[in-house]
Structures are given as structure tokens and as C-alpha cells.
Amino acid sequence: MTGKIVLLPGDGIGAEVIYAAKDVLEAISKKYHHSFEFSSYDIGGVAIDNHGTPLPDETVTACMQADAVLLGAVGGPKWDNNPSDLRPERGLLGIRKALDLYANLRPVKGFANLLHASPLKEDIIKDSDLLIVRELTGGLYFGQPSKRIDNGNAVVDTLAYTKKEMERIIDKAFQSAELRNNHLTSVDKANVLESSKLWREIVEEKKKDYPNVTVDHVLVDAAAMKLITNPTQFDVMVTENMFGDILSDEASVLTGSLGMLPSASLAEDGVGLYEPAHGSAPDIAGKGIANPIAMILSAAMMLRYSFNMNTEAEAIEKAVESVLNQHYHTADLKNDNGKLVNTKEMTQLIVNAIS
Numbered sequence: 001m002t003g004k005i006v007l008l009p010g011d012g013i014g015a016e017v018i019y020a021a022k023d024v025l026e027a028i029s030k031k032y033h034h035s036f037e038f039s040s041y042d043i044g045g046v047a048i049d050n051h052g053t054p055l056p057d058e059t060v061t062a063c064m065q066a067d068a069v070l071l072g073a074v075g076g077p078k079w080d081n082n083p084s085d086l087r088p089e090r091g092l093l094g095i096r097k098a099l100d101l102y103a104n105l106r107p108v109k110g111f112a113n114l115l116h117a118s119p120l121k122e123d124i125i126k127d128s129d130l131l132i133v134r135e136l137t138g139g140l141y142f143g144q145p146s147k148r149i150d151n152g153n154a155v156v157d158t159l160a161y162t163k164k165e166m167e168r169i170i171d172k173a174f175q176s177a178e179l180r181n182n183h184l185t186s187v188d189k190a191n192v193l194e195s196s197k198l199w200r201e202i203v204e205e206k207k208k209d210y211p212n213v214t215v216d217h218v219l220v221d222a223a224a225m226k227l228i229t230n231p232t233q234f235d236v237m238v239t240e241n242m243f244g245d246i247l248s249d250e251a252s253v254l255t256g257s258l259g260m261l262p263s264a265s266l267a268e269d270g271v272g273l274y275e276p277a278h279g280s281a282p283d284i285a286g287k288g289i290a291n292p293i294a295m296i297l298s299a300a301m302m303l304r305y306s307f308n309m310n311t312e313a314e315a316i317e318k319a320v321e322s323v324l325n326q327h328y329h330t331a332d333l334k335n336d337n338g339k340l341v342n343t344k345e346m347t348q349l350i351v352n353a354i355s
């Protein structure tokens, strides 16, 4: 099979880890006789520097014409003081909106050999395996107005959702639960927010369509606590954009590092974009020590969701597991008795395990 894959390296470690994923995909295409065609486009800070905008038109066009998109990460101190419309993050939000990537799936599954790498107790995180379904194109990130008012003495951000936007992500979450363990936890702030009240009503309405799925409602503050005190109670968690952003970074602690958390950003019908949950990590950028596994596992999700290549996706996941089982680790994964490797070495080990 052939496939056109657009790479959006972005900034900081984004540009370092995306080539790790490309190497792994090349190993897969060799082994399974596929031919992937890669092309790279600018997004984020690098696009501001090269084109004067965080999301050049040619990047959007290339993504729309691709079979799938891989994104590294955007952002960095160089652009932190730019005006809002010239921030790297605007490029990321823009491509999510342009491709209508409303469903962000963030699986959180610890590898057995990394239990020690988490600051949480092993008996708490053992067997945790959950999926965060995060709404990605609505809510506070996109609501208008979002601006300073009253001569800069006040500010307004807007949390807006249509019923349809809520319905489609909630449907996606129910469907995801049906493919897993039939348990959905809806996370909201229905004790305060009007948007959460409507969200909860929709979940209640929809559950009639999915009779095999058990539904819980948990307020977001309690969910944050339960996620790290009793994570095995969760199967699928569904929530709005910003709650999902925060909870997924928190959930990464179960896996030992933010550098382990992949994600798939999916449209109803159209090209998918695959991105690690982490950012451009300015504190380690340029050192060659970033953990490439979140990016590599995102490439596995791409094979599964955009190319229907389950065997190949599993081959990547098994390769990652086998390398971790041999006690190799990057600097973010604490292991006093392990073998410390850098980004390139970790990538090569995974490539070797596939070949």
C-alpha cells in the first residue's frame, strides 16, 4: 500500500522526535512492503520565522491533500512575547480547526517495565489502562470574544459550544467505550458551568443509544484527584477541550513521563493528525535527549486509524515494549539500574526491534 504522509516537525524537540517516527515508519514500510511518501511543511514558530505566519496556506493545503499528518510540537520562548495571532500555538489550533479534528484520543497505558519510573506508587498505577477522549475544536480555546477590555483593566475569554459539537464527541466516546471495556466516565463542572450542564444532559440522552456502556459523571476537580489515586477505575474518560488538556498531562504521570503519551486527532470524515501530547520542551531542546516514544506511538496510531494497518501498528507497539523490557530508557524515565540512551539510540533500538 502507498500513503502520502505530511510531516509538521514544528519547534524544539518536535523537530527531533518527528524524524524518529519517520525512521520507524520506514522500517515498517520495508518490512511490510508499503511505500510511504513523506513531505515536510512548516508550522508554529519556525513558520513565523520563515513565512511570517504560524500556519502558512501551503501547510494547510498539503495537509488536506495528505492521507495522514504527523505533528511534532510547536512553541518556544523565542515567540512567547509575540502578539496572540503570531504565537506558534495559533498554528496548531488553526490546523486542528482547518481539518475539523474534533476528537483527540489520548490513550494512557503504562508499560510494565516502567512502573518504577512514575513517582506514584506501583500498586496504584499497576494495570491502569485508560483512554482520554478530548474535544479539540471548541470551548475556551476558540470562543469569541477573547480579548482585553475596559482599557486593559478587564479581560474576557468565552467558553462556547454548540449542541452538535458536544454530541459528536460524546458519540465518539461511547463508541470508543464499546470497543474497550464498556465504561464511560464523563468529566465536567456541572455544579457551576452552564456548558457542563448541557454536556451532562447530552451524555444522559445518548446513553440510551449505547445500552452496554455504563456511565459515570465525575466533576473535573474530583476526576483530577481520582486519576492519580485510583486510575484503574477508568476506562474511557470524555471531556471538553481544556479539561482534557489538563487531565491528559496529569495522566501521563501514570506512564512515567509526558514523553510516553501519544495522541490521534480525528475528523468525522477526513484526514487525521497524530501528535504527541507533549510540547516542544525548550528545557531540553537541541540536546538530542528527548524521548521519541510518544511520537513513535502516535505514528502507530496513525497506521491503525488512517491506514487500517493493525498488524503494523502492533509491530511498533511491541518493538517499543521489547526495548523497554531490555531496560533501555531516555533521561526523562528514571531508572537507576537501566541503560540510558539518547533520542537517536532509542529510535535505532526500536527500528532494530521491528526489522
Ligand SMILES: NC(=O)c1ccc[n+]([C@@H]2O[C@H](COP(=O)([O-])OP(=O)(O)OC[C@H]3O[C@@H](n4cnc5c(N)ncnc54)[C@H](O)[C@@H]3O)[C@@H](O)[C@H]2O)c1
Residues within 6 Å of the ligand: 013, 072, 073, 074, 075, 076, 077, 089, 092, 258, 259, 260, 275, 276, 277, 278, 279, 280, 281, 282, 283, 284, 289, 290, 291, 292, 294, 332
Ligand atoms: N502539541 C504541541 O505542540 C504542544 C503541546 C504542549 C505544549 N506546547 C508548547 O511547548 C512549549 C513548552 O511547554 P511546556 O514546557 O509547558 O510543556 P512541554 O510538554 O514542552 O514540557 C513539559 C516538561 O516535560 C518534558 N518533556 C516533554 N516532552 C518530553 C519528551 N518527549 N522527552 C523528555 N521530556 C519531555 C520537558 O522537558 C518539560 O520538562 C510551550 O510553547 C507550549 O505552548 C506545544
Ligand SMILES: CC(C)[C@H](C(=O)O)[C@@H](O)C(=O)O
Residues within 6 Å of the ligand: 075, 089, 092, 093, 245, 277, 279
Ligand atoms: C500547545 C497547546 C495549544 C496544546 C493544547 O492545549 O491543546 C497542547 O497543550 C496540547 O495538549 O496539545
Ligand SMILES: [Mg+2]
Residues within 6 Å of the ligand: 245, 246, 249, 277
Ligand atoms: Mg497540553
